[in-house]
Amino acid sequence: MKITVLGTGYLGATHAASMAELGYEVLGVDVDPAKVDALSRGELPFHEPGLAELLREHVGSGRLRFTTSYEEAGAFGDVHFVGVGTPQRPGAFAADMRFVDAAVGSIAAAATKDCVIAGKSTVPVGSARRLADIARASARPGVDVQLVWNPEFLREGFAVADTLRPDRMVLGLDGADGARAEAVMRRVYARQLESGVPLIVTDYETAELVKVAANAFLATKISFINALSELTEVVGGDIRTLADAIGLDERIGRKFLNAGVGFGGGCLPKDIRALRARAAELGVEQSVRFLAEVDDVNTRRRGATVQAVTEMLGGSVVGKQVAVLGAAFKPDSDDVRDSPALDIAARLHSIGAEVAVYDPKANANAAKRYPRLDYVDSLEAAVTGAEVVVLLTEWAEFKAMTPAQLEPLVAVPQILDGRNVLDPQQWEAGGFTYRALGRRA
Numbered sequence: 001m002k003i004t005v006l007g008t009g010y011l012g013a014t015h016a017a018s019m020a021e022l023g024y025e026v027l028g029v030d031v032d033p034a035k036v037d038a039l040s041r042g043e044l045p046f047h048e049p050g051l052a053e054l055l056r057e058h059v060g061s062g063r064l065r066f067t068t069s070y071e072e073a074g075a076f077g078d079v080h081f082v083g084v085g086t087p088q089r090p091g092a093f094a095a096d097m098r099f100v101d102a103a104v105g106s107i108a109a110a111a112t113k114d115c116v117i118a119g120k121s122t123v124p125v126g127s128a129r130r131l132a133d134i135a136r137a138s139a140r141p142g143v144d145v146q147l148v149w150n151p152e153f154l155r156e157g158f159a160v161a162d163t164l165r166p167d168r169m170v171l172g173l174d175g176a177d178g179a180r181a182e183a184v185m186r187r188v189y190a191r192q193l194e195s196g197v198p199l200i201v202t203d204y205e206t207a208e209l210v211k212v213a214a215n216a217f218l219a220t221k222i223s224f225i226n227a228l229s230e231l232t233e234v235v236g237g238d239i240r241t242l243a244d245a246i247g248l249d250e251r252i253g254r255k256f257l258n259a260g261v262g263f264g265g266g267c268l269p270k271d272i273r274a275l276r277a278r279a280a281e282l283g284v285e286q287s288v289r290f291l292a293e294v295d296d297v298n299t300r301r302r303g304a305t306v307q308a309v310t311e312m313l314g315g316s317v318v319g320k321q322v323a324v325l326g327a328a329f330k331p332d333s334d335d336v337r338d339s340p341a342l343d344i345a346a347r348l349h350s351i352g353a354e355v356a357v358y359d360p361k362a363n364a365n366a367a368k369r370y371p372r373l374d375y376v377d378s379l380e381a382a383v384t385g386a387e388v389v390v391l392l393t394e395w396a397e398f399k400a401m402t403p404a405q406l407e408p409l410v411a412v413p414q415i416l417d418g419r420n421v422l423d424p425q426q427w428e429a430g431g432f433t434y435r436a437l438g439r440r441a
């Protein structure tokens with residue numbers, strides 16, 4: 001069985017390399033020749049632990065190739081995975097479906113043998129049924145093209161492990177017509193299914209919704225604890241202990257209850273907005289209205305962080321040296337899309353602070369987004385002369401730093417823990433003024 005992966009961004013590149021790892025011959029397809037050239041040389045255009053090695057290995061062995069040609073892909077693939085982006089539409093909340101529509105239409109038209117198109121991109125509910133129509137209408141006479149919906153749940157930073165050993169797999173089928181596609185997909189994923197990964201076989205709509213519902217739930221969980229941190233900031237109390245205590249209830253669970261600057265990235269923020277937009281189109285806007293509040297709580301955390309820094313600097317940031325630790329939206333990633341860290345750094349700069357940003361991997365991407373900030377190459381360089389140190393992305397390097405390491409370098413020993421990952425007692429004992437989101441000042 002031969003596999004193509006359409007789109008070689010985060011999702012597509014990971015999926016292509018992982019399918020090669022499972023033993024398949026894989027062809028990655030992208031409309032961007034520069035990306036295809038880089039990947040063909042075994043170069044990964046972004047940071048993801050373990051993926052560069054996998055890419056090099058399978059490009060080296062010839063099992064994984066890349067092309068810009070849909071013609072080539074249509075002749076090659078038995079299964080075509082669609083992993084192109086569905087970004088937020090400019091000036092709107094809805095997802096932009098142009099790339100998915102084009103990919104499905106092009107591959108269906110190019111297919112010269114019976115095949116399955118497996119949609120992985122995150123799409124508004126109702127898309128798969130429409131895409132199945134596009135695929136059928138575009139297919140050549142005598143060529144059977146079936147569409148399944150097979151959402152992806154990988155996390156950045158754990159992308160390879162999540163792809164090879166997912167918590168579950170979901171297959172959305174076109175009713176009884178989906179039998180051939182189901183059999184093909186069970187073969188593709190045979191190794192994972194044999195190793196016990198649960199498979200949920202359902203209809204298109206449920207499959208599409210599983211993906212957005214999961215992300216909406218995760219976003220809600222984060223905003224829940226962040227909303228409560230607005231309370232503990234006023235009343236006193238410890239948001240971490242609160243999260244630990246409620247998290248011990250198995251029905252709640254401790255994961256995704258880390259209070260701090262809030263969620264960012266290319267998925268959670270855009271997906272909750274796209275779900276609201278889709279619900280409004282379907283006439284059930286009120287059903288997910290709470291997601292507007294989830295979004296608002298999340299955005300308020302950024303303002304609260306700027307406010308806390310301002311207070312720590314005596315009421316004004318103008319001309320003050322601020323060390324910003326972290327620019328990526330989360331650790332082990334160089335992704336700065338909708339990053340709370342970078343947004344906060346930019347806001348501090350815009351109100352007059354002298355901001356030095358250090359991120360172990362994301363400086364280059366951050367500089368493309370906000371060229372006017374000062375990016376430095378080390379933790380030491382960032383904190384030298386700082387009147388306040390602000391930890392915004394919880395990289396291991398920042399979690400491991402000590403007051404003794406920073407104290408000789410900073411101008412004023414104070415630190416704002418935007419991720420609740422440092423030990424308050426350790427920093428206070430080390431002579432620092434310690435403040436954290438979710439703690440009373």
Ligand code: UGA
Nearest residue numbers: 152153154155156222256257258262263264265267329330
């Ligand atoms: C998210 C989902 O977790 C994946 O399951 C999904 O496949 C993916 O989106 C996607 O749709 O493609 P990801 O965006 O990589 O994955 O990142 P997460 O680990 O979910 O973190 C999202 C944001 O929430 C980060 O900014 C993180 O710092 C923040 N977060 C997470 C918190 O603020 N608190 C927490 O307790 C957990």
